Amino acid sequence: MSRRQALTALGGLGAAGAAAGCRREGWSPPEDDPTGLALAKPYVPGAEAYGAHEERWFRSACGQCPAGCGIRVRVVEGRAVRIEGDRDNPQNRGGIGPRGLSALQALYDADRVTGPLKRVHGVLVPISWDDALGELAGGLAALRAAGQPERLLVWTGQERGLMHDLLSRFCRAYGTPNFIDGRPGRTGVLAQAMEATLGAPEIPTYDWENAGYVLSLEAGLLEDSCQLVYLTRIAAEMRRGTSRRARVVHAGPMFDLSASSADEWIRIRPGTAGVVALGVVALLLERHPAETALSLELAEGAGELVAFARGFTPERVEAASGVPRRTLERLAGELWDEGPAIAVVGERSLAYSNGFDTALAAMALNAVLGAFSGGRVRRAPSLPLADWPELALDPAALAGLARPRLDGAGGFPRARSVHETLPEAIEAAGDGRPAIALLHHANPAYARQQPRRWRRALAAIPRVVSFSPYRDETVDAIADLVLPDHTFLERWELDVPAPALDRAIAGLRVPVVAPLHDTRPTGDALLALARQIGGAVASGLPWWSYREAIEARLEGLTRARHGNLAASTTHELLGELHRVGFWVDGEPAAAAPTAITLHASYAEPTWYGDPGRYPLRLLPYRPLGYAEGSGANLPWLRTLRPRPASRPWWFAAEVHPSSAPGVHDGDPIALESEWGSIELKAHLDERMEPGYVAVPMGGGHQASGRWARSFGVNVLDLVRPGPAPVTGADLLCATRVRIAPRTGGAR
């Protein structure tokens, strides 16, 4: 019986069972069915294994960027084949960003680490989980027994969820103060500025829905924001969703997606957004003394701010930022008259040496505009999770925790963790340097300023353990032990998205497919380590699995009676979360903060390097999609076109023609700083601020898989090492560069 005969027969059966009026048999001509299930269709590679074509949809929480969108994943016979946004999720309402859509490529990346690895004579070889965990636990127990628990260094990357809390708890129970928290939402410049203003180290949320006027101060809201998908939806709603269209003005140095989406783009010199904000503050104080006094009535430090802001005359603002007096005056008038107004900053605005001052200036402007008292800028709502039981620290832990941190975070008033001091601190520590380093979703051998020095410093640590699911630079060149994590589509997590809504929300991330490889959730691996170390470490982390640890905290949501899910027990709640995908508070958080503190301080951005030899200034930026480089293994993201000139796989240095005499568009150039040099193509853009060169991050991988390797160059090779003053944050935009004759071949 031929295939066609069989199908025709079956088609007849189907038709017999269906309503009368059937006009076709099982076969349909390609005219009617050119893409799909017709018999004549060519083969879909890999689908030969399908038997029942069983299809399931799972609700989960995306883990590709901090936005934490609700997603639905289509799984056909155990394979995830589609990701869509969840239309019921109040954050993204069905929308999903390019990065989230690329999660399937992250799951099925052909170059993932397929099982635990150990470095033997410089080569990574497979090892069993039992041996790997046993060996590591032995090392950890010995270090602790030797009274040196502080020689354990634990470093988390930008993953969200409760893993940071678990790793932090592990560190405390073990007795090391050296927990380096990589969450930008908690440790970044904006979080520090919000702590200074509102008293909580969290990025704020804004009342976008009711704003009539938005001033973006160099914020990459639609390009590298941690709330990208939410803000994309909001940007559309602000334009066409309400009867009164909000006006969005973007002040920034280059034509990026935020500039492209704004109603008006004001080109300013990089790092001068704070001057512009203070200039507007000065004008508003002068024009509306009574009303602004009322807005500032409850703010601590208002008197000093008023006196300080007076110095920011339109002339001074123009000299510093390049914004003409007339434009500044118009801006001030519009902000006042066309409100309710808000001023926003983002990671891009705060990547300069004066980032902290810029954030404080933006908050001062918000205060003058009444955005705090009006509830338009507010503290992020907190999720009512239960705490894990109080940790009982043993003497070994107490002694270890009392020792100074390696990163010198205490030297920065508000920093909880500092990354950029570590390489030098590790090398200077001599025999006291870390003996074991645990790296959770962090790739310092690539994604830090001057990666070479990080590789050198990490190589001095006797045992570096990476939990990365990918064979990134740190795994490839440094790690002594690799304990690969699941990707986010294979594991449990309670995901707390970057604050965006006016109410608390959390998503449940569930395994939608069976683990593809011999990988394990890092939470489970950590709990197994704690058990093997024993003593107070084991009793401090008493759960058998990471999922149990999550459930212990869900109890808080069960007790909170005003959520969207009705459940009397954690077990019930988990079932509901599985079904719905997210928990959201039924009530908004308190709108207006009770107290704010304003600060009068401002400094010009510092640019390092000899201005005579290096006349240009470097602006590394996170392009849409592949962030600081962690999305480089996802080729779909390389096809995005976030710039007017961009093509798939576009990678170029953007520079104003006047800043690159003799260079033509598309010419290969070399960029040099005091700390390194890179070679890439030039893109001449009249819209760039003269005197600056913008280079995307995310290129120049030496590992991380076939798609990432050998494409583009790593701009971080140029960037001056060291942290930002005051905040200890990464200092991306502070390096002077020059365009030099090119020496190498094409890349």
Place this chain on the structure above:
Amino acid sequence: MKEKGPTRRSLLGGAAAAAGAAALGASSSAAAGPARRWGMVIDLDRCTACGACTVACRQENNVPPSRPGPEHGGREIEWMSLLWQEAEGAGGLPIALPFPCQHCAEAPCVKACPVGATLKSAEGITLQIWERCIGCRYCMVACPYGRRSFNWEEPRWDGTLVQLLNPDVATRPAGVVEKCTFCHHRIRDAKQRAALEGRALADEDARRLPACAAACPAEAIVFGDLNDPESRVAQLARDSRRFRLLEHLGTDPSVIYLKRDRRS
């Protein structure tokens, strides 16, 4: 390995198609009025050029990723991409247009194809049957929008990456032309689902039906029946901001754009 005989999956697929065809036959005979004309309205005032539509399209339709290197330049396969346009007036800013096949009612590509591999469906979709395509690329020359791609090489799905392929959409071999189908298979699925529920396909089912429209965080892409005056897409298509690309060529595109507005 290619399928040798009927598998359970293909049999079930056939059965489902038969059941769907039966139900469709019933519903289409009951429906009155002009035939459907599927169309799309893209509101550039909502779009922020995030590119989600382009990635969603690749994911849904098994469009292989392009590769770096000059040897691959100009050989990208793109059903949906962003087209950046410089502003017309001095001092204006460029805008990005999500740019799928325009599904012209008077499609020049259909007229050019010597083997009938590209054709108009009864509901206005310009379809491409890759099994029938001989790779002459006349259609690519004829298309004034450049919205057709030629497979210069066999698509490569390295290692485990093959597992993400959507089993509903066939992959294309080297030597044929491919293009946007308005996610024809999703329309068919939605029709079948509606038929199984004993109802006709509603406008709400269609609005975010194609993968690009489903993904768009800004809800800038609306899909539906242009011939149904009550549908959302037809209502938006009457907006005063409407325009179509290269309309003077007489191609009568089914993709309607709404102009970008900037509040001054």
